[in-house]
Amino acid sequence: MTFVQIIDCKTGRFEDMNRLMDIWAEQTRGRRTATHAMVGRDRSDDAHYIEIIEFPSYEDAMRNSNLPETDRTFQEIVALCDEMPVFTDLDVVREDELNKAAARRFFEDVAGRGDLTAIDGLFAPGYRDHDIGKERDTTVGSDVLRRDVAAWRHAFAFDFQLDSQLAEGDEVATRWTWRGTHRGEFMGIPPTGRECAMTGVTVFRFQDGLIQEGWWNYDILRLLRQLDAVEM
Structure with a gap:
């Protein structure tokens, strides 16, 4: 304790x-x-x-x-x-780390279970997303995030394992392992049925209890290699 x-x-x-x-x-x-x-x-x-x-x-x-x-x-x-x-x-008989809990809820409920209705309660309408897997460095809006999650869930049956979380000030960093089965088109790649895995880190910045900005860094090259989309 x-x-x-x-x-x-x-x-x-x-x-x-x-x-x-x-x-x-x-x-x-x-x-x-x-x-x-x-x-x-x-x-x-x-x-x-x-x-x-x-x-x-x-x-x-x-x-x-x-x-x-x-x-x-x-x-x-x-x-x-x-x-x-x-x-x-x-x-200490109770400790509420509210920002960390909100970050976990995104990975477990929104991304993992597909509860897209929870996005409005977690993300600011003007949420700014920085994703190494996109052509544009920055996209804006919780609706964009909703489409991204839906696209990933269409392409894969997946879940997240949250390996660790660190919080400092208004930011929460989550280190995660993603595992999925390729069942729909992904980046122009037809479904292969393959089991895939990758690791990554996401940093969310909070303001007034909502996620205002996110940075995604993950091993997209490893995922593409597992789908035979690239060769070393």
């Missing part, structure tokens, strides 16, 4: 505190178990700071606390604070 530690402190020497945190990160490289750290400053009080540190589990957090560098850095940080920091330990 993911574990989060919240540290509430007041200090007029944040730059010194920031330097200590950088030193700790360097000294514990290869041994620290923290996966994510964030520091926020109170907009109504410039001396009030909240640090949020994420760990894979409570046990990992305890291993991190037992590092000698962690204890030494903590004592130095306390000396910079106006008062003793307040700690809150949390077991």
